[in-house]
Amino acid sequence: xxxxxxxxxxxxxxxxxxxxxxxxxxxxxxxxxxxxxxxxxxxxxxxxxxxxxxxxxxxxxxxxxxxxxxxxxxxxxxxxxxxxxxxxxxxxxxxxxxxxxxxxxxxxxxxxxxxxxxxxxxxxxxxxxxxxxxxxxxxxxxxxxxxxxxxxxxxxxxxxxxxxxxxxxxxxxxxxxxxxxxxxxxxxxxxxxxxxxxxxxxxxxxxxxxxxxxxxxxxxxxxxxxxxxxxxxxxxxxxxxxxxxxxxxxxxxxxxxxxxxxxxxxxxxxxxxxxxxxxxxxxxxxxx
Amino acid sequence: xxxxxxxxxxxxxxxxxxxxxxxxxxxxxxxxxxxxxxxxxxxxxxxxxxxxxxxxxxxxxxxxxxxxxxxxxxxxxxxxxxxxxxxxxxxxxxxxxxxxxxxxxxxxxxxxxxxxxxxxxxxxxxxxxxxxxxxxxxxxxxxxxxxxxxxxxxxxxxxxxxxxxxxxxxxxxxxxxxxxxxxxxxxxxxxxxxxxxxxxxxxxxxxxxxxxxxxxxxxxxxxxxxxxxxxxxxxxxxxxxxxxxxxxxxxxxxxxxxxxxxxxxxxxxxxxxxxxxxxxxxxxxxxxxxxxxxxxxxxxxxxxxxxxxxxxxxxxx
Numbered sequence: 318x319x320x321x322x323x324x325x326x327x328x329x330x331x332x333x334x335x336x337x338x339x340x341x342x343x344x345x346x347x348x349x350x351x352x353x354x355x356x357x358x359x360x361x362x363x364x365x366x367x368x369x370x371x372x373x374x375x376x377x378x379x380x381x382x383x384x385x386x387x388x389x390x391x392x393x394x395x396x397x398x399x400x401x402x403x404x405x406x407x408x409x410x411x412x413x414x415x416x417x418x419x420x421x422x423x424x425x426x427x428x429x430x431x432x433x434x435x436x437x438x439x440x441x442x443x444x445x446x447x448x449x450x451x452x453x454x455x456x457x458x459x460x461x462x463x464x465x466x467x468x469x470x471x472x473x474x475x476x477x478x479x480x481x482x483x484x485x486x487x488x489x490x491x492x493x494x495x496x497x498x499x500x501x502x503x504x505x506x507x508x509x510x511x512x513x514x515x516x517x518x519x520x521x522x523x524x525x526x527x528x529x530x531x532x533x534x535x536x537x538x539x540x541x542x543x544x545x546x547x548x549x550x551x552x553x554x555x556x557x558x559x560x561x562x563x564x565x566x567x568x569x570x571x572x573x574x575x576x577x578x579x580x581x582x583x584x585x586x587x588x589x590x591x592x593x594x595x596x597x598x599x600x601x602x603x604x605x
Numbered sequence: 606x607x608x609x610x611x612x613x614x615x616x617x618x619x620x621x622x623x624x625x626x627x628x629x630x631x632x633x634x635x636x637x638x639x640x641x642x643x644x645x646x647x648x649x650x651x652x653x654x655x656x657x658x659x660x661x662x663x664x665x666x667x668x669x670x671x672x673x674x675x676x677x678x679x680x681x682x683x684x685x686x687x688x689x690x691x692x693x694x695x696x697x698x699x700x701x702x703x704x705x706x707x708x709x710x711x712x713x714x715x716x717x718x719x720x721x722x723x724x725x726x727x728x729x730x731x732x733x734x735x736x737x738x739x740x741x742x743x744x745x746x747x748x749x750x751x752x753x754x755x756x757x758x759x760x761x762x763x764x765x766x767x768x769x770x771x772x773x774x775x776x777x778x779x780x781x782x783x784x785x786x787x788x789x790x791x792x793x794x795x796x797x798x799x800x801x802x803x804x805x806x807x808x809x810x811x812x813x814x815x816x817x818x819x820x821x822x823x824x825x826x827x828x829x830x831x832x833x834x835x836x837x838x839x840x841x842x843x844x845x846x847x848x849x850x851x852x853x854x855x856x857x858x859x860x861x862x863x864x865x866x867x868x869x870x871x872x873x874x875x876x877x878x879x880x881x882x883x884x885x886x887x888x889x890x891x892x893x894x895x896x897x898x899x900x901x902x903x904x905x906x907x908x909x910x911x912x913x914x915x916x917x918x919x920x921x922x
Contacts, residue, residue, distance in 0.1 A: 337713075338713040341710070342711055345710040353696050353697060353698065353699075425694060425696070425697070427692075427694050429690060430696070430755075431711075432660070433661070434679070434683055434712070435681070435683035435684050435711065435712055435713075436679060437679055437680065599663060600656065600662065601662065602692065
């Protein structure tokens, strides 16, 4: 065996950054994370969160022909999306997916393999985050898409007309956009929680409360919330009274051109902080 | 021995505390190429020292540099460093081959390069037959070997091995020792911690003795032994007329004790000054009255040095 190190496939810093190496490493991390952590039986409860509404809507579609209107079902779908998917499904699904990315490896005592590889820890954060986002978008995007298809599909020609010649397709696009943004926003937040806390459940509950009372927070604090940027993007208004308004109505909503960059900035800042924290993280499985 | 900074592992006044608990304290070391053994009882700081070396933990005070680099520059650092930890854990569902291959892909190698080097390292540890089985189905010794293969697969210049012989059968143990020794002779820095002192002793170029987070002694085995001035060295002699030999030896004040062997063909000498003893022995032999059959240090190994320095609570042998 030669004792020489590997020929380093990267240029000296003076010549620029080693983009080729980073690309290879990023793709490897993505492949490993998707293979190891997702599409496994232990994620059953996440699949349930993602697809349970679609199953219920499919059952509704099969049994309620003629007993409901397109307008009613459109509103019900909006309610399911805002109250279930955004407030619970995607929230807890992202909690399950993203807190596991680092904390799960600490529990399984396998994180040191990444830390002993010639990979920048910031790149590791990015790779794991992207893998989590891909998985979360796949699950919840599919769930939302199926829910939409089942909800409109049972209206036959009227449903097709609504989707392809009416506002339906735009609504679907908005639902999917909000789903993607929610996965990015909550994903970055829970990834950070997984790095900062040994037991991320307690901070997750605090975040859930924070997101729930967003409507009554001062204007400045509202901006430090994911739901604040998501609700204004939802395409259908959900009629609500009393306590329901707390979860479906945004006071002082921001316009779309602020909401999307705002949420992406918030997520980028969260990831940046996570990358800073991971640089000083130590492997001490015995104390975790 | 002084080493150039970019050719050695340097600990500069390094301390590590886990909260209020001391890991290691005020460690200053320069470790050169060859095989270096870290010896000490459980909790003495061996793993802490290795984790500091490889950036798994950061020093509370001081600095650690390996061949002039730190783990803050992982892209360069981990091309030169391989670490076989004590953690007997793997990602779920991975096979031995995938475990090594994935590691090499993270080094930026192409599929073919990674596959070739994976095969090469599996062959080095005799794990080719079991390579495509899940690691979860491996025995402890096989898991140890596949982790060893992963730590050498990228041809590092510094190889850190935390208790690498644990769980290995005698054959695999002998093969591993031969591998470490060969790597050390190749100019690699091989750092080994082990409780199996007599085996470490045989292949070590130098030893670092640790106790309660402090370096008790360091250097070549012989040099460390010489540091223990208050403890006399034991030397075994096999010769004709051991009684006469003992009488001649006792003429010098550095000889403390002579125990004759039961078979009347030798003795065990305790001396404060090995150098003077060997000179005197040479003169006695030249006189021609006594035939000397064999002479050998009786306690010049890591274990006895360790016992002297740390006491009876030392490592298990």
